[in-house]
Amino acid sequence: MTTANGKVVYMDNNATSQVAPEVVEAMMPYLTEAYGNPSSMHTFGGQVGSAVRTARQKVASLLGAEPEEITFTSCGTESDSTAILSALRTYPEKRHVITTRVEHPAVKSLCENLETVTGHKYKVTRLKVDSEGMLDMSEYEAALTEDTAIVSVMWANNETGVIFPVEKMARMAKERGILFHTDAVQAVGKIDIDLKKLDIDFLSLSGHKLHAPKGVGVLYIKRGTLFIPFLTGGHQEMGRRGGTENVASIVALGRACELAGEKMDEENGRVKQLRDKLEEGLLSRVPKSMLNGHKTSRLPNTANISFEYVEGEAILLHMNQHNICASSGSACTSGSLEPSHVLRAMGVPFTAAHGSIRFSLSVYNTEEEVDFVVEKMPAIIESLRKMSPFWKG
Numbered sequence: 001m002t003t004a005n006g007k008v009v010y011m012d013n014n015a016t017s018q019v020a021p022e023v024v025e026a027m028m029p030y031l032t033e034a035y036g037n038p039s040s041m042h043t044f045g046g047q048v049g050s051a052v053r054t055a056r057q058k059v060a061s062l063l064g065a066e067p068e069e070i071t072f073t074s075c076g077t078e079s080d081s082t083a084i085l086s087a088l089r090t091y092p093e094k095r096h097v098i099t100t101r102v103e104h105p106a107v108k109s110l111c112e113n114l115e116t117v118t119g120h121k122y123k124v125t126r127l128k129v130d131s132e133g134m135l136d137m138s139e140y141e142a143a144l145t146e147d148t149a150i151v152s153v154m155w156a157n158n159e160t161g162v163i164f165p166v167e168k169m170a171r172m173a174k175e176r177g178i179l180f181h182t183d184a185v186q187a188v189g190k191i192d193i194d195l196k197k198l199d200i201d202f203l204s205l206s207g208h209k210l211h212a213p214k215g216v217g218v219l220y221i222k223r224g225t226l227f228i229p230f231l232t233g234g235h236q237e238m239g240r241r242g243g244t245e246n247v248a249s250i251v252a253l254g255r256a257c258e259l260a261g262e263k264m265d266e267e268n269g270r271v272k273q274l275r276d277k278l279e280e281g282l283l284s285r286v287p288k289s290m291l292n293g294h295k296t297s298r299l300p301n302t303a304n305i306s307f308e309y310v311e312g313e314a315i316l317l318h319m320n321q322h323n324i325c326a327s328s329g330s331a332c333t334s335g336s337l338e339p340s341h342v343l344r345a346m347g348v349p350f351t352a353a354h355g356s357i358r359f360s361l362s363v364y365n366t367e368e369e370v371d372f373v374v375e376k377m378p379a380i381i382e383s384l385r386k387m388s389p390f391w392k393g
């Protein structure tokens, strides 16, 4: 271990986050003695059912929603698919979907399948983003048609942290009688959300991005919005999602939402200060580095930085030797390094997109860790550039 305190420096929280100790404590009884089925008639199961109800209230409260509007699912991906497919089945005569070019694969792949697997029965409009990752509202307005069944636009981008104006976009869809879904997996717990006041029909969130375990998510369905389930089976979740509830993880997610609500303003302010210090430190100390994404309309925890003329994967390997965890903007698919679709959509130059690193912080990061990363990165980049045929520094 090479860090000051001998621990891993984890700055990859948009990929997944540490389960909070308070959350582990809350879920433990449901992995041990309280193993009843919440649907059972006996008191033993009934107690478990009441724990699920409490968790539902806690999630609802963080979102400014009603408990009946919360449906537990297995993950963010399931919630995304469920919302979009429900809309298409609710309005079978409508064949158009609007989304963006920078969605998470959960929405991106589904939309691709809507075109290819169905033999182009559906038409998908993917809204462009500018160099800061922001949408053009006039392009959006023009895309809304009578044939549009649903708009699915992420609240905050997982790679850059850029925040979209979903409140306004949902209102514009509503005015035209079009359903609106937002993938808020990265937004929940990081920015204030009050669904009561908004025209959002469906919202997806995921437990493991907000200090609950992997394998649990939520689909918010606004009261009055027509809904057709994806998973049918038993009567769980008010008939909206069959399958015996993942009780321990649901309880965990409830506790995680409660913690996020209690600590949101204070902790996100602190995380933002750390993120800003990291960002400024890296941009000022590493030549030819640049921030990807809007400077202010951005999550408090995310900094996506390009180091020109170096490979993201190589940077990550060197960071790994110092026990620093982050992500790169390129995914190694079938042996070829493809720069991320998000950075490509933003028009980030090839030489910069390849060397992009996403740092995503959490409440568990410390100033000492930020200082450590700012100290280590310049030498890592310099050593890699010395080997690059493109670097003429």
Ligand SMILES: *Cc1c(COP(=O)(O)O)cnc(C)c1O
Residues within 6 Å of the ligand: 014, 015, 074, 075, 076, 077, 078, 104, 106, 154, 156, 157, 158, 183, 184, 185, 186, 206, 207, 208, 209, 215, 216, 217
């Ligand atoms: C992680 C993530 C998802 C997928 O959530 P899972 O629970 O892992 O399925 C969807 N959208 C965004 C923006 C994400 O960051």
